[in-house]
Amino acid sequence: MDASEGHVVARIGKPHALRGEVTVQLHTDDPESRFVPGVVFDTRAEAGSGVPRQLTLATSRVHRGIWLLGFEGIPDRTGAESLRGTRLLLADPEAMDEADDEGWYEEDLVGLTARTPAGEVIGEVTALEIGGAQDRLVLRRPDGEEALVPFVEAIVTEVDPSVGRLVVDPPPGLLDLDAKGE
Incomplete structure (x- = not known):
């Protein structure tokens, strides 16, 4: 399989302790079934x-x-450090559960045009930040500034990669927070 294909299930962060372990930023709703030794x-x-x-x-x-x-072959902190920023992709897409169809992967979202319910373009998705309480979409606004939008159903009301867009119904002030001092 070409490593440019597949679904990202995690992004490797910093090393933990001295035995080659790494922290990961999850991109899966089911880490218990994804992170089984031998995978x-x-x-x-x-x-x-x-x-x-x-x-x-x-x-x-x-x-x-x-x-x-x-990971096998990564015995120490130095080896773990070399993995920082690496994305782990599901090697066998056939192994994906039906439940995963309810979620979105970062590669599904990046590049989508974000519009209001009225159709106004408010930006383009450049990344998905995984958070403890909730995930956030990173938008590049038309003026070039960056905005963070909570990736929750109450705000992101529609995601349609087939037409390259998602609908964001921001509460008052959400997209104006970065306009301090104007």
Whole structure:
């Protein structure tokens, strides 16, 4: 499988302790079934980073609410540090559960045009930030500024990748927060 394909299930963060474990930012609603030792993930990393095309999960655990993963062949903190920023992709798309159809992956959202219910363009999705309480869409506004929009059904009322758009019904002031001092 080409590592540019597949669905991102996590993004590797900083190393944890000395034994090669890393923290991860989750991009899946079902980490318990995704992070099982022996699972092989395709990777997406910076060109020339030296990150292997695939990583095999050796250990997984939750520590203080944060998922920690260890991989075969990554025995120490130095090796773990080299993985920072790497995206883990589901190596076998056939293994996806039906339940995952209810969620959105970052690659499904990036590039979509964000519009109000009235059709006004308010920006383009450039990223999805995964948060503890809720996820946030990162929008590049028409003026070039960045805005964060809580990715909740009450605000993002429609997502339609087939036509390249999503509908954002922002509460008053949400998109004006960055306009301080104007």
